[in-house]
Amino acid sequence: xxxxxxxxxxxxxxxxxxxxxxxxxxxxxxxxxxxxxxxxxxxxxxxxxxxxxxxxxxxxxxxxxxxxxxxxxxxxxxxxxxxxxxxxxxxxxxxxxxxxxxxxxxxxxxxxxxxxxxxxxxxxxxxxxxxxxxxxxxxxxxxxxxxxxxxxxxxxxxxxxxxxxxxxxxxxxxxxxxxxxxxxxxxxxxxxxxxxxxxxxxxxxxxxxxxxxxxxxxxxxxxxxxxxxxxxxxxxxxxxxxxxxxxxxxxxxxxxxxxxxxxxxxxxxxxxxxxxxxxxxxxxxxxxxxxxxxxxxxxxxxxxxxxxxxxxxxxxxxxxxxxxxxxxxxxxxxxxxxxxxxxxxxxxxxxxxxxxxxxxxxxxxxxxxxxxxxxxxxxxxxxxxxxxxxxxxxxxxxxxxxxxxxxxxxxxxxxxxxxxxxxxxxxxxxxxxxxx
Amino acid sequence: xxxxxxxxxxxxxxxxxxxxxxxxxxxxxxxxxxxxxxxxxxxxxxxxxxxxxxxxxxxxxxxxxxxxxxxxxxxxxxxxxxxxxxxxxxxxxxxxxxxxxxxxxxxxxxxxxxxxxxxxxxxxxxxxxxxxxxxxxxxxxxxxxxxxxxxxxxxxxxxxxxxxxxxxxxxxxxxxxxxxxxxxxxxxxxxxxxxxxxxxxx
Numbered sequence: 001x002x003x004x005x006x007x008x009x010x011x012x013x014x015x016x017x018x019x020x021x022x023x024x025x026x027x028x029x030x031x032x033x034x035x036x037x038x039x040x041x042x043x044x045x046x047x048x049x050x051x052x053x054x055x056x057x058x059x060x061x062x063x064x065x066x067x068x069x070x071x072x073x074x075x076x077x078x079x080x081x082x083x084x085x086x087x088x089x090x091x092x093x094x095x096x097x098x099x100x101x102x103x104x105x106x107x108x109x110x111x112x113x114x115x116x117x118x119x120x121x122x123x124x125x126x127x128x129x130x131x132x133x134x135x136x137x138x139x140x141x142x143x144x145x146x147x148x149x150x151x152x153x154x155x156x157x158x159x160x161x162x163x164x165x166x167x168x169x170x171x172x173x174x175x176x177x178x179x180x181x182x183x184x185x186x187x188x189x190x191x192x193x194x195x196x197x198x199x200x201x202x203x204x205x206x207x208x209x210x211x212x213x214x215x216x217x218x219x220x221x222x223x224x225x226x227x228x229x230x231x232x233x234x235x236x237x238x239x240x241x242x243x244x245x246x247x248x249x250x251x252x253x254x255x256x257x258x259x260x261x262x263x264x265x266x267x268x269x270x271x272x273x274x275x276x277x278x279x280x281x282x283x284x285x286x287x288x289x290x291x292x293x294x295x296x297x298x299x300x301x302x303x304x305x306x307x308x309x310x311x312x313x314x315x316x317x318x319x320x321x322x323x324x325x326x327x328x329x330x331x332x333x334x335x336x337x338x339x340x341x342x343x344x345x346x347x348x349x350x351x352x353x354x355x356x357x358x359x360x361x362x363x364x365x366x367x368x369x370x371x372x373x374x375x376x377x378x379x380x381x382x383x384x385x386x387x388x389x390x391x392x393x394x395x396x397x398x399x400x401x402x403x404x405x406x407x408x409x410x411x412x413x414x415x416x417x418x419x420x421x422x423x424x425x426x427x428x429x430x431x432x433x434x435x436x
Numbered sequence: 437x438x439x440x441x442x443x444x445x446x447x448x449x450x451x452x453x454x455x456x457x458x459x460x461x462x463x464x465x466x467x468x469x470x471x472x473x474x475x476x477x478x479x480x481x482x483x484x485x486x487x488x489x490x491x492x493x494x495x496x497x498x499x500x501x502x503x504x505x506x507x508x509x510x511x512x513x514x515x516x517x518x519x520x521x522x523x524x525x526x527x528x529x530x531x532x533x534x535x536x537x538x539x540x541x542x543x544x545x546x547x548x549x550x551x552x553x554x555x556x557x558x559x560x561x562x563x564x565x566x567x568x569x570x571x572x573x574x575x576x577x578x579x580x581x582x583x584x585x586x587x588x589x590x591x592x593x594x595x596x597x598x599x600x601x602x603x604x605x606x607x608x609x610x611x612x613x614x615x616x617x618x619x620x621x622x623x624x625x626x627x628x629x630x631x632x633x634x635x636x637x638x
Contacts, residue, residue: 193473195545197547200547262547
């Protein structure tokens with residue numbers, strides 16, 4: 001009404017002459033609060049909690065929002081800073097064993113004669129050759145060729161696969177794969193069930209994780225021969241089945257153990273109890289970040305909607321003889337440009353200066369503006385193994401720049417650090433710890 | 437084959453809320469139900485036995501529900517069903533496995549869902565605050581179920597004998613309980629039979 005009145009006045013007449021628009025509620029101005037209704041305050045965004053949430057709280061975890069989820073950031077001991085806690089947790093994983101709640105990962109079960117064919121079409125890499133009892137890392141692209149999501153998929157039986165996605169993209173992945181199944185390829189015999197809520201998941205990581213796994217899960221032979229890297233099996237935890245996957249985000253010897261969510265907290269407690277003699281620690285998101293950056297593993301910071309698989313050093317996964325979503329876009333000249341920003345590792349030249357998060361990579365910080373931006377830091381942390389700051393960055397033609405010295409600058413934080421460009425894999429480049 | 441394992445509560449203990457001043461509203465968690473997600477019916481004797489149990493000639497369509505004793509069969513999506521078995525008879529596990537045999541895909545889902553029962557004269561008023569469905573018994577009868585957004589969360593809603601049932605993904609259960617308790621404040625809802633349950637929803 002106010003706008004109609006103002007319009008009429010501006011036209012030099014009244015509302016009767018100017019007419020009105022079709023009336024739709026609200027007929028009179030109302031407050032935004034009335035529109036929001038009860039969806040305000042802590043109900044603005046519905047919070048999701050993992051089955052182990054109460055344990056985390058009782059252990060003094062500092063919780064953080066991760067999308068809708070509440071996740072432990074770290075578990076500081078009395079008098080310990082958050083940074084020190086994350087460093088202690090990450091170091092314990094590398095030296096002994098740690099456990100982390102990964103129940104937030106998206107989880108899907110795929111059934112049907114054409115489940116492998118379906119995977120071939122949605123992932124860049126090959127699935128038809130995956131044997132039963134094995135897992136494989138997979139990368140999905142968007143239609144424009146940019147990386148959409150990554151995760152592992154395991155073959156549980158001839159026509160039954162178990163897929164995990166990132167926490168952040170789980171909902172979008174479900175929408176994507178159901179669209180593919182129902183609209184694009186209805187002829188494929190494949191059924192997908194979202195089982196994210198059904199399974200609680202714990203990752204055990206560190207050189208002592210094998211002994212701890214075998215102490216808690218019945219019927220599991222954790223030896224390298226029986227359960228090698230990227231293999232999966234199942235055992236028993238009390239009355240429940242425990243699915244065990246030998247996969248690793250930390251870059252260390254590691255296992256992911258899935259049990260029905262109602263048994264999640266009991267499983268967690270059992271690992272903590274049995275792990276005392278191994279020097280176990282729970283670890284949170286900050287330590288996960290430190291460990292995965294050391295290993296050069298990418299997350300949402302690098303899967304930022306502007307990177308291709310090749311940019312991230314995953315080009316070797318692309319199959320050449322089969323079509324998959326996003327493949328045709330990869331032939332665009334812009335996506336084959338050698339100067340594209342590519343994933344690299346970054347370390348301060350003096351081995352001690354803290355890297356500015358989000359810092360821009362330049363050749364010469366003293367050059368008057370405009371200075372060409374060669375890239376940016378995507379992830380930074382303190383490496384528990386190298387005992388110095390390290391980071392991951394996307395740098396123009398980065399793979400050709402290893403050992404080159406550039407600068408990471410942050411005008412906002414007034415920081416300028418000389419950095420050395422390196423391989424993104426700082427820790428265990430041969431993968432001996434993974435396969436050990 | 438469905439593995440029948442006693443499912444747990446998302447609250448560690450059962451959550452129970454009851455209106456104190458007037459008995460207008462009961463809100464409690466229905467834990468320990470057996471829930472199975474079903475797809476791809478096989479046909480044959482197992483399916484015939486299941487249909488016979490529910491006294492029906494065909495599986496319910498999307499949005500339809502059939503019940504028999506303490507069991508509910510909900511059509512939750514095209515070619516998808518949710519089987520909820522609440523009775524604690526000695527042969528429940530065997531019967532559940534028998535039902536599951538009627539389908540190519542039968543996934544244990546009891547731990548995936550948290551189920552609330554909402555009853556009392558104010559139940560419909562409370563539910564109306566959370567969703568846009570017409571819940572008048574003439575429209576939302578005992579033969580109807582809905583997969584809908586309730587308080588911004590995907591839920592499954594249906595009517596049991598004496599209560600409305602609201603199923604929500606386990607990870608949302610505490611948030612939804614908070615929402616329900618706050619929304620029910622005007623009906624004088626208090627926390628718990630077993631003392632202060634507030635800690636469970638904070």
